[in-house]
Amino acid sequence: EDQVTQSPEALRLQEGESSSLNCSYTVSGLRGLFWYRQDPGKGPEFLFTLYSAGEEKEKERLKATLTKKESFLHITAPKPEDSATYLCAVHSNNNAGNMLTFGGGTRLMVKP
Amino acid sequence: DTEVTQTPKHLVMGMTNKKSLKCEQHMGHRAMYWYKQKAKKPPELMFVYSYEKLSINESVPSRFSPECPNSSLLNLHLHALQPEDSALYLCASSQVWPFLRRGHYGYTFGSGTRLTVV
Numbered sequence: 001e002d003q004v005t006q007s008p009e010a011l012r013l014q015e016g017e018s019s020s021l022n023c024s025y026t027v028s029g030l031r032g033l034f035w036y037r038q039d040p041g042k043g044p045e046f047l048f049t050l051y052s053a054g055e056e057k058e059k060e061r062l063k064a065t066l067t068k069k070e071s072f073l074h075i076t077a078p079k080p081e082d083s084a085t086y087l088c089a090v091h092s093n094n095n096a097g098n099m100l101t102f103g104g105g106t107r108l109m110v111k112p
Numbered sequence: 113d114t115e116v117t118q119t120p121k122h123l124v125m126g127m128t129n130k131k132s133l134k135c136e137q138h139m140g141h142r143a144m145y146w147y148k149q150k151a152k153k154p155p156e157l158m159f160v161y162s163y164e165k166l167s168i169n170e171s172v173p174s175r176f177s178p179e180c181p182n183s184s185l186l187n188l189h190l191h192a193l194q195p196e197d198s199a200l201y202l203c204a205s206s207q208v209w210p211f212l213r214r215g216h217y218g219y220t221f222g223s224g225t226r227l228t229v230v
Contacts, residue, residue, distance in 0.1 A: 034218045043202050043221035087154060098143045098206055102154035
């Protein structure tokens with residue numbers, strides 16, 4: 001069974017204070033790892049898909065990286081508008097159909 | 113068009129009511145999903161449709177009844193719900209593996225329907 005663990009559960013940063021969110025996974029045959037941003041009461045917003053260890057993707061202040069055991073979401077010089085819950089999910093050979101297995105999320109709060 | 117549209121955005125229903133949630137996408141995705149999300153928890157999979165056929169039912173109570181009339185539409189029919197069913201209901205869509213790797217958006221989620229059962 002696939003397992004996805006995100007840490008920390010919650011993270012408070014000052015504006016401009018860079019940090020990283022972690023997503024550790026245990027799967028049999030990773031097909032893809034997805035990062036989403038979710039604002040309260042709204043649906044998850046797609047950020048990145050990573051398919052292979054060593055892959056990196058960037059978007060504005062966010063950079064996602066992938067190893068064989070974990071993924072990091074690096075946030076450089078965050079702004080208050082980056083405050084949200086960040087979800088990591090995996091799609092693997094274990095999953096029938098196209099199921100995603102989600103981690104518990106990291107709630108990020110950026111103070112001005 | 114890279115959106116998944118869900119209606120209504122908010123729904124309040126009594127335990128004896130029958131209502132439906134609707135979801136629509138025009139991205140050519142052939143897999144569609146219903147998720148349930150409680151506050152401060154990750155989305156929890158309910159149903160998966162692949163090529164308009166129900167492929168996964170995650171042991172969801174029969175008071176939830178999904179329907180996929182065509183490749184663009186997904187409905188969730190609700191009947192005799194309980195207060196603990198109150199949650200954010202999310203619809204998502206994606207390409208079917210292995211075509212998933214050709215897409216740029218992975219799984220695309222709608223904004224959700226906030227359901228309150230009274």
